[in-house]
Amino acid sequence: MKLTFRRPDGSHGVHDTDPGTSVMEAAVAHGEDGIVAECGGSLMCATCHVYVDPAFSDLLAPPAEDEAEMLTCTAAERRPTSRLSCQLVLTDDLDGLVVEIPEEQV
Amino acid sequence: MAVLAPPSSDIDLWEDASLADPYPLYQQLRDLGPVVHLSAQDAFAIPRYDPLREALADWHSFTSARGVMMNDHVNSAFTGIVLHTDPPEHDVMRKVLAAPLRPDQLRLITPRVRAEADAVVDRLVHRGRFDAATDLAQHLPLTIVSTLVGLGDFGKERMLEWAAATFDAQGPVDRARTRAAFPKLDEMVAYATQEVTAEKVDPAGWVAALYAAADRGALRPGQPEAMVMDYTGPALDTTIFATSSAIWLFAQHPDQWDLVREDPRLIPHAINEVVRLESPIQRFSRVATRDVEVGGHLVPEGARVLMLFASGNRDERHYPDPERFDVRRRPSDHLAFGHGVHACVGMNLARLEIRLLLEALAAKVERFELLGVERAVNSTLRGIAHLDVAVS
Ligand code: HEM
Ligand code: FES
Numbered sequence: 086m087k088l089t090f091r092r093p094d095g096s097h098g099v100h101d102t103d104p105g106t107s108v109m110e111a112a113v114a115h116g117e118d119g120i121v122a123e124c125g126g127s128l129m130c131a132t133c134h135v136y137v138d139p140a141f142s143d144l145l146a147p148p149a150e151d152e153a154e155m156l157t158c159t160a161a162e163r164r165p166t167s168r169l170s171c172q173l174v175l176t177d178d179l180d181g182l183v184v185e186i187p188e189e190q191v
Numbered sequence: 192m193a194v195l196a197p198p199s200s201d202i203d204l205w206e207d208a209s210l211a212d213p214y215p216l217y218q219q220l221r222d223l224g225p226v227v228h229l230s231a232q233d234a235f236a237i238p239r240y241d242p243l244r245e246a247l248a249d250w251h252s253f254t255s256a257r258g259v260m261m262n263d264h265v266n267s268a269f270t271g272i273v274l275h276t277d278p279p280e281h282d283v284m285r286k287v288l289a290a291p292l293r294p295d296q297l298r299l300i301t302p303r304v305r306a307e308a309d310a311v312v313d314r315l316v317h318r319g320r321f322d323a324a325t326d327l328a329q330h331l332p333l334t335i336v337s338t339l340v341g342l343g344d345f346g347k348e349r350m351l352e353w354a355a356a357t358f359d360a361q362g363p364v365d366r367a368r369t370r371a372a373f374p375k376l377d378e379m380v381a382y383a384t385q386e387v388t389a390e391k392v393d394p395a396g397w398v399a400a401l402y403a404a405a406d407r408g409a410l411r412p413g414q415p416e417a418m419v420m421d422y423t424g425p426a427l428d429t430t431i432f433a434t435s436s437a438i439w440l441f442a443q444h445p446d447q448w449d450l451v452r453e454d455p456r457l458i459p460h461a462i463n464e465v466v467r468l469e470s471p472i473q474r475f476s477r478v479a480t481r482d483v484e485v486g487g488h489l490v491p492e493g494a495r496v497l498m499l500f501a502s503g504n505r506d507e508r509h510y511p512d513p514e515r516f517d518v519r520r521r522p523s524d525h526l527a528f529g530h531g532v533h534a535c536v537g538m539n540l541a542r543l544e545i546r547l548l549l550e551a552l553a554a555k556v557e558r559f560e561l562l563g564v565e566r567a568v569n570s571t572l573r574g575i576a577h578l579d580v581a582v583s
Contacts, residue, residue: 113521123459123542125523127534131294132459158294191459191546 108170119186126171138183161187217502225486240509253477271417312551328434341396353379362570432574436469442559466527
């Protein structure tokens with residue numbers, strides 16, 4: 086399945102990924118260094134912040150309580166489309182997902 | 192599939208020679224199996240990455256409430272710290288302790304910590320030759336305990352001695368090294384639980400916030416007294432050793448230092464790589480609450496089980512070429528900060544301190560020259576006591 090990262094410089098990273106991995110893991114595996122993900126997905130760092138393309142918002146379950154709490158800690162501005170990519174696990178219906186990487190993570 | 196008895200080994204992780212160089216022993220334990228019985232301590236050890244990560248996530252089967260250290264004296268001395276609890280009580284305490292350590296809160300103090308980091312680095316670089324284990328690595332953690340935690344200078348000069356003793360006291364009780372640390376451990380506990388009082392601490396500090404939490408009913412009376420140790424005990428030597436290990440590694444791998452200097456955005460990943468390779472806390476333990484299967488082997492109810500963070504972090508089944516120091520590896524799934532409900536609540540602070548020091552150094556230092564290394568030998572920690580370096 087396909088996953089696209091819109092980078093802060095305007096360029097795009099389009100990657101082939103497998104369902105079951107998180108968007109954060111896919112970013113790390115494909116060298117998207119705008120996703121820092123210091124804590125490796127333990128919901129401690131908020132350095133895996135992304136803005137989800139609104140076209141996909143309805144396909145995602147809303148953030149759980151602990152993700153919502155950590156979303157208040159992002160370095161870049163928090164928007165309604167903000168998510169922590171370590172909590173977004175890819176499923177078949179998310180094929181083609183587009184997420185934007187914010188300017189700042191740390 | 193039948194559940195097997197784990198392989199047994201007479202490797203003794205607490206001999207001085209083992210403490211000085213544990214890695215070949217971890218390798219032998221990993222080769223033996225997913226869980227190994229250690230005859231010297233009649234305990235079990237989990238040396239491989241996957242089963243270790245799984246066990247750390249399973250607090251129901253592996254309790255921390257009976258202590259995570261290797262003898263009764265130290266486990267009972269530390270009754271009431273968050274490290275020695277299970278959910279749901281754990282989660283309540285942790286929420287209070289975590290409040291000032293969240294990334295958004297740490298961002299507020301970053302300018303102050305950066306100014307401190309820049310000043311130390313300026314001073315030492317100007318001097319040209321210094322002890323990275325003391326002059327460089329101790330300054331920020333000690334300053335933070337006295338200012339942000341809010342203990343002032345009161346107790347500060349003994350804090351380092353106490354911190355080392357606290358971890359030394361965690362070995363098996365039949366070791367002279369362990370018992371020799373008991374008096375200092377007891378002194379530290381008496382200081383934290385009796386001498387530190389609401390009146391003596393900085394009212395804006397983190398300890399004062401524990402008392403305030405008790406006043407509003409978020410903690411029970413009496414809890415803040417023990418929880419002071421959650422801010423002091425694990426915050427010093429851990430961060431200090433991670434910092435000196437970083438300099439030691441960069442001194443030996445100038446190519447890796449060049450990468451970081453060219454792209455300082457690698458620093459957060461380099462910090463993960465340093466603690467993966469040289470995990471400051473080598474191990475803690477749990478007690479099995481039931482007969483539990485680890486990788487097809489039986490660990491009996493009531494057994495003490497060692498979580499070998501430092502061994503999992505070098506498991507060749509998980510990390511290709513695990514002994515290589517590679518700042519581009521991005522091993523953020525390492526276990527040096529633990530995993531699961533007890534994952535280090537101070538990791539963001541530790542990362543901040545180390546990052547700011549490395550950023551300041553990256554701007555000023557081209558090369559570290561190693562002039563002398565003296566390892567710190569400790570029952571629980573791995574690190575360096577003295578690291579004589581010259582910078583250019
Ligand atoms: C590089 C530095 C550090 C390392 C390697 C480290 C390592 C660890 C590890 C491995 C654990 C897990 C314990 C377990 O699973 O039983 C832990 C927990 C903990 N750490 Fe750290 N730590 C560091 C810095 C800090 C700092 C700076 C603080 C305090 C501000 C701190 C406070 C704690 C506390 C309170 C816990 C217990 C959390 C809980 O039980 O929920 N640590 N640390
Ligand atoms: S990787 Fe740290 S919160 Fe997502």
